[in-house]
Amino acid sequence: MTEKLRMASPDLAEANIDKLAELFPTVITEVHDEDGNLQRAVDFDSLRQELSGCIVEGPQERYRLDWPGKRAAAFAANAPIAKTLRPVREESVDFDATENIFIEGDNLDALKLLQESYLGKVKLIYIDPPYNTGNDFVYNDTFANSSADELRRSGQTDNEGVPLVANTDSNGRFHTSWLNMMYPRLRLARNFLTDDGVLVVSIDENEHANLIELGKTVFGDASYVGEIVLKNSNKNDQSFISIQHEYIVFFVKNKQANSGEWVEKKEGLEKIYATFNRFRKEHGDDWAAINRAAKTWYKTFPPNDPVFASKHYDNMDARGIYFGSDISGPNDGQYVYDVLHPITGKPCKRPSRGWVFPEASMKEQILNNRVHFGLDHTTVPKIKTYLKDTEYQSLTSIRFVDGRAASKRLAKLFGEKVFTNPKDEFLLRDIFRAVGVGGEDIVLDMFAGSGSAMHAVLERNRSEASSSCRYIGIQIAEDLHESLKTAKGAARKITSNAIDLLTELGRPATVAEITKQRMRIVNKQLDGDLLVDSGFRVLKVDTSNLVDVWTAPDNIAQDILTESITSLKKDRTAKDLLFQVLLDWGLELSSSIIRETVDNREVYAVDDDALIACFAESVSPEVVRAIAERSPLRAVFRDDAFETDATRINTEQIFREVSPSTEVRTI
Template sequence: MDKLLMHSPDLTERNIDKIAQLFPTVITEGRDDDGNPTNAIDFDLLRQELSAHVIEGPQERYQLDWPGKREALFAANTPIAKTLRPVPEGSVGFDTTRNLFIEGDNLEALKLLQESYLGKVKLIYIDPPYNTGNDFIYADTFARTRDEELKRSGQVSDDGVAMVSNSSANGRFHSDWLSMIYPRLKLARNLLSDDGVLVVSIDENEHSNLVALGTEVLGRDAYVGEIVLKNSSKNDQGYISMQHEYIVFFVKNKSANVGAWVERKEGLEQIYAAFDGFRKTHGDDWIAINKAAKEWFKRFPPSDPISASKHYTWMDLKGVYFPDNISGPNDGQYVYELLHPQTGKPCKMPSTGWRYPEVNMRERVAQGRVHFGPDHTTVPNNKTYLANTETQSLTSIRYVDGRAASKRLQTLFGEKVFTNPKDEYLLRDIYKAVGVSGEDLVLDMFAGSGAALHAVLELNLTTGSQCRFIGIQIAEDLNVSLKTAKGTARKVTTNAIKLLNELGKPATVAEIGKQRLRLIAAQFQNKAPLLDAGFRALKVDTTNMEDVLRVPDALSQDELELFTDSIKPERTGEDLLFQVLLDWGLELTMPIEVEIVDGKEVFVVENGALSACFDDEVTPALVREIARREPLRAVFRDSGFATDADRINAEQVFAEVSPATDVKAI
């Protein structure tokens, strides 16, 4: 039952609604005095609507603007006191893999990766929340305390990152989404290599904003096109039923990435197999083969990739072809008689003449590369062979049955645990088309079920490449999602929770992605044992350093020893090592060996790129032995030196034995 308002109507809000009906372009998004989302009037635009001449106002420029943009930029630039902690027990091949899966807020993870992966990522794929009005988006507000953020959002993930429902009734519906994605794109750009590509899946709700924002962040020429992906047959919307989504492409630098993007046509194997069958049935009766091919192609609807090659209906001893244009590009290009091989009479000539000089044409005829009609009354054609045209430019329209990817994922897990996963085969083909190869690095900062990461492994399997991936996914609590889920989504979420509980894993979206990778790694162990299908699991966490909550004057003499060690007691040497890797800008998949030197644990990273000892007692013998090995970098625990003299002596040892080593303490 609705309740009475028990107060007078809000006339301001009513007036804004009336103005919106008359002048919809003057309505913008904002917040009221209490910080609540609301509609507002752009008075400069309203004055212009009511004026017969140009009104003076703020300087205009072409840009995408929204309430909260400055705060979003601040969020991108604000430093954080966090680190990435290794989770060996949740990894596959922790010691040998070159892949990463990071659990935590992707904005924080991107900040932590800035030094180690600056300019090293060939392709970034993101599948962000689509802003349908039901999705949850990240609330990036570092200025608030944790309690304030919990009060504001009413919901928080396992790792303390607030997520809020972005209802379409929200007065900042688009602004909140833009504020979420903007700082992430800013940080992602830094990680892209000069020839890097950003690929974004999006639907119609934020498509235009994404294109505008992408060109602002990556540059005016960054947007290079999109694939319209038909993946639905629903017919349940008003006005126009949306049966597609978009895959939008940006490049960081057009001069470094010239866009020579090609893909192999789909359905070629089926076409070749069909013509092999026609040949077995009809022998060298090319006309009969042509008739059979035409009938065969009729089976395929326009949505089937095979239909795009339906003009290849002829065959000869060299293979499958279609009769292509042989006329000259200019009127009267080459004019001469070309005799029909059967009638011996001059063939009908194209209106603009022949494409080739006479001597070249006769060579082509001798080589069987000209298709003649039944007699001389028809114009001959070039033979364009399918074997010579197997690749094409990346095309802008795709038909993908979304049920196929869902079915494969269901088969992998044994039951349906994720709704609407992306198609790993489509992503694999996109990677290949845009030039991801060799040891290139792919990053997905909204990893979800792990489809984009799985696609990297499929690319390696089919091409023999050794590409690597970094996946980032927040530990979104499935139990929280279950409270609002309905219908199929509720059933799928329940399945996922049950499965992860049986495995002894946390019921989170991040764990679904990791479990998928574990299952794929087990499959690849049989069919491609030399392929790196593992991943090194990491987790965004608070810094390893103790929080300093007192100023020196607040400490008494007898308390000083309690605060001499600046490292949290529960943190391991491996935890410290990964924070050092981040601080030094080293890749987080470098091989790590643990050695015992003078009774102390020493981490040796990539054969001496870094040697680290975080023991509580650093001995002179240990220091000298590490120096003798001449690592590029060496790091010790500051409190591991008994006195300042010991620390100074250690520096002197390195200056004498290994002067090129960069020595630091934490």
């Protein structure tokens, strides 16, 4: 029965070996590890032979993105960690009912811990990573090199630190550090995406080119599907060219599974409809007067206003607002005949390629008032295209967004400015909708920052009754005091007001606390909306629930041995152990949890008895039988809860008799 749970993140290298063993069993061999124990390994010479038609040998030149530390970064993505996620009920909102998750900690650790629970379940991953403006990274991974090491290895300095090339800040180190930080995270992120999943990344010009190549490296060349150029500034303070835009870059996991039919509703429609209704009241059925008024009105909008993009919809009839579109035929000279002008009675000027319809169809269109005629027969008629029929358009590559709007909304939310240049939650909401996020989809943001993407998910749900998306947000507990000291220019995201606010609330001065506080405020705003789940479960990355034992067996004193009977840390609660079990068994962290009491012992039923856990320090036969009679899919107990071998054997016997299909384990 009692196979022990692993209590660590999955070993992705081992998982990859398993996949290779399925495809190429002859390439799997055995080698001795550092302790002399046999372990599986891949014979790469044999693997080259298996792939002899397409392998690139040794140092031969090939097209790929390379940088110092790439192999170490890949190793960092695969290496298991002895960590866990601990629930924090007092920092959560609606802990028992919500399906949203917020994780505080390094996102590399969090992504590893979530691998089995969310493999292939996330529809969209949004990230707003560090833009690499030359400042030190918060994400200081253990495999990353120091600045001096990186400069030496990349050939920018010699062993004594003397520069070998000019302008070291723009050579190697900054780009390498950023790539080493991003590479393992993107590799892990890809595993979460559904087959039709989408990765959306906000980035500026510093790493834009590298991001696209890195995305292709991780997701495949065909994965990159385009980008939005986001004009969000009018600043004029740079040499050469003043950068007034950022990028939102899109990758898809599988083009065959994602049709790419991404559409968005045109902006400014409400204003257009309201204005034309006013024109109709003023001019009645004088369509020419309405056309003149519309042309004048459209001229009052600058090119970056969304109304300006629809300025060609300047005509109106009894059906609604329209513009006259081209009536030319698809093939030169295919449909050539006379169309008489309704007023002059003379043949209208024909388009050079002939008409788009055969003559009978054209007569029907004219009869139904679907053709727009000029003042007389000297102009080519046009087909009426109505605004109400074309409210949606393909996701467009250029977007004008006032960068101050999101900042003002966030400042209003907090009552003061605490975060500079947050991402626009309404823009993200519209992007999520456009790429098909809806229903019960999951959105993951592993650089949560101010919480804009999490807020956008709630706005997505609020805007459409059929949408009940969930979010997983991850944010490291970056110290705000240190951020204010080191961050400069655009990299400075936090204001001193944030520290004052958190101090007043009695909370640590970290970015993660700002994220949580924003979502608490949003929850209060949406409290009356029963259709939107605006709560969130807080979990924090922490050390393993298992005791660290570093003493050699010969040196363990009797009193230490007595204290070490249990392998679990004394400060860990039953809820801590339960969430560890959820991770180990690959269950979602948003699963429903019901606490019950059986024979004076605490029992947790998860997700309608998909799992029943009892972490009491001793387990009675009554508890075991009560759990077995519910026939859960899985059951788990503390390993030290069985005082004798007889108790353990009796537990095995009860499950064999009462619920033989239940998978039973211990921790």
